[in-house]
Structures are given as C-alpha cells and as structure tokens.
Amino acid sequence: MTMTGSDATSPAARLAAIRSRIAEAARAAGRAAGDVTLVAVSKTFGVDEIVPLIEAGQRIFGENRVQEATAKWPALKARFPDLELHLIGPLQTNKLDDALGLFDAFHTLDREKLALALVKARDRGLRLPRLFVQVNTGEEPQKAGIAPADTDGFLVRCRDDWALSIEGLMCIPPLDEEPALHFALLEKLARRNGLAKLSMGMSGDFEKAIAFGATHVRVGSALFGARS
Numbered sequence: 001m002t003m004t005g006s007d008a009t010s011p012a013a014r015l016a017a018i019r020s021r022i023a024e025a026a027r028a029a030g031r032a033a034g035d036v037t038l039v040a041v042s043k044t045f046g047v048d049e050i051v052p053l054i055e056a057g058q059r060i061f062g063e064n065r066v067q068e069a070t071a072k073w074p075a076l077k078a079r080f081p082d083l084e085l086h087l088i089g090p091l092q093t094n095k096l097d098d099a100l101g102l103f104d105a106f107h108t109l110d111r112e113k114l115a116l117a118l119v120k121a122r123d124r125g126l127r128l129p130r131l132f133v134q135v136n137t138g139e140e141p142q143k144a145g146i147a148p149a150d151t152d153g154f155l156v157r158c159r160d161d162w163a164l165s166i167e168g169l170m171c172i173p174p175l176d177e178e179p180a181l182h183f184a185l186l187e188k189l190a191r192r193n194g195l196a197k198l199s200m201g202m203s204g205d206f207e208k209a210i211a212f213g214a215t216h217v218r219v220g221s222a223l224f225g226a227r228s
Contacts, residue, residue, distance in 0.1 A: 039219070066102070090108055096117050105132070138173060187212050
C-alpha cells in the first residue's frame with residue numbers, strides 16, 4: 001500500500017522504510033536482513049519524539065552524551081523494559097559509572113585510559129556493557145579513536161592484559177572522503193582480529209556499509225528528521 005500525506009512521514013512509516021532498505025541492502029550483499037541491527041540515533045530528540053518509534057516496534061537506540069541520555073532514558077526503560085541503549089559518542093571517564101548504569105553497549109572504547117577505567121569498574125563489581133573499539137580510520141586529529149596501525153595492538157592489550165571482551169569495531173568516516181574505503185578498512189581489521197561485529201554506516205551511507213559487512217547501522221535523521 002502506498003502512503004500519502006501525513007501517513008507517509010509518520011514515525012512508523014519512516015521506520016518501515018528504513019527497515020525495508022536495510023533488508024534490501026542485506027539481500028543485495030548476500031546476507032540475511034536479521035544480520036543487521038538498526039540503532040535509532042535519538043540524540044537531541046525528546047521523549048515525545050522517541051516514544052512513537054518505540055510504539056512502532058523499534059527497540060535499540062543510540063545516544064551521544066551521557067548527561068542527555070540520563071535525562072531521558074531511565075523513565076523510558078522503566079516503561080519499556082525490553083529497550084536497549086547504545087552509547088555512540090565519546091565517553092569521559094568521570095561519567096563512566098553513570099554510563100554503566102544506563103547503557104547496554106559502548107561503541108566508543110577509544111583509548112587506554114577508558115579501558116583501564118572499565119577494568120577498575122569491573123573489579124568493583126560493576127557490570128560492563130558490550131564493547132566496540134572505535135577506530136579513527138581517517139586518522140583525523142579532531143576525532144577520537146584508535147589509529148588503524150595501532151588497532152591490532154590495542155585489541156591484544158584489551159584481551160590479554162585487561163581481559164576485556166571486545167565484540168566489534170566502530171568507525172565514523174571523514175565527511176569529505178568516500179566512506180566505502182573506510183568501511184573496507186574496518187572490515188579488514190575486524191576480520192584479522194576475529195571480531196564479528198561492525199558498527200558503521202549512518203543515514204546517508206548505511207546501505208553501502210551493509211555491503212561491506214556492517215552489523216550495526218546508526219540511523220538518526222532518516223528516522224527522526226533533521227536536527228535543529
């Protein structure tokens with residue numbers, strides 16, 4: 001059925017359209033649609049804008065900032081207990097305990113200091129989330145992440161020295177470069193290190209990311225509309 005008018009831009013319609021595009025991209029890559037997790041990026045959007053997507057069936061959301069997430073998500077998680085919240089922005093170590101109490105996955109393990117803080121939290125008996133290492137594939141000085149050349153060594157330290165369980169890798173390609181080059185690099189690094197999960201691809205390029213093996217795509221504006 002073709003939707004028209006307000007129905008075509010409803011949260012449920014936008015969610016259905018993105019899920020359809022994910023499924024088609026997965027099929028084109030010879031993969032199952034279920035191999036790709038949609039992370040709805042709700043940063044800067046309020047509860048009233050998030051709830052319609054939850055009611056339409058979306059259960060996994062991403063936030064950039066601990067402070068903003070703390071204002072929105074405890075009540076939402078109490079109301080909808082099956083929600084998952086993923087941290088997709090940088091994490092200051094002084095916010096770690098707050099983040100551990102709220103997030104189910106961190107996509108942005110990006111430095112030794114944070115890894116050691118996670119170890120200390122675990123040793124204090126706190127539950128650690130699922131962890132992705134952020135790789136600065138473009139080696140941009142203003143952007144967080146492990147340099148590609150240092151990724152293998154950092155993963156060895158995470159596993160062997162700190163006994164941290166790493167689930168996958170994450171990247172944010174430079175805005176002015178072909179993202180496929182960065183997706184291919186991240187996939188190569190993950191495969192070389194035996195990691196199954198790849199967090200890559202956003203509203204403008206998630207289909208390309210799926211072609212290169214993305215297991216988690218982070219979609220915000222295509223679901224919520226443009227941010228102010």
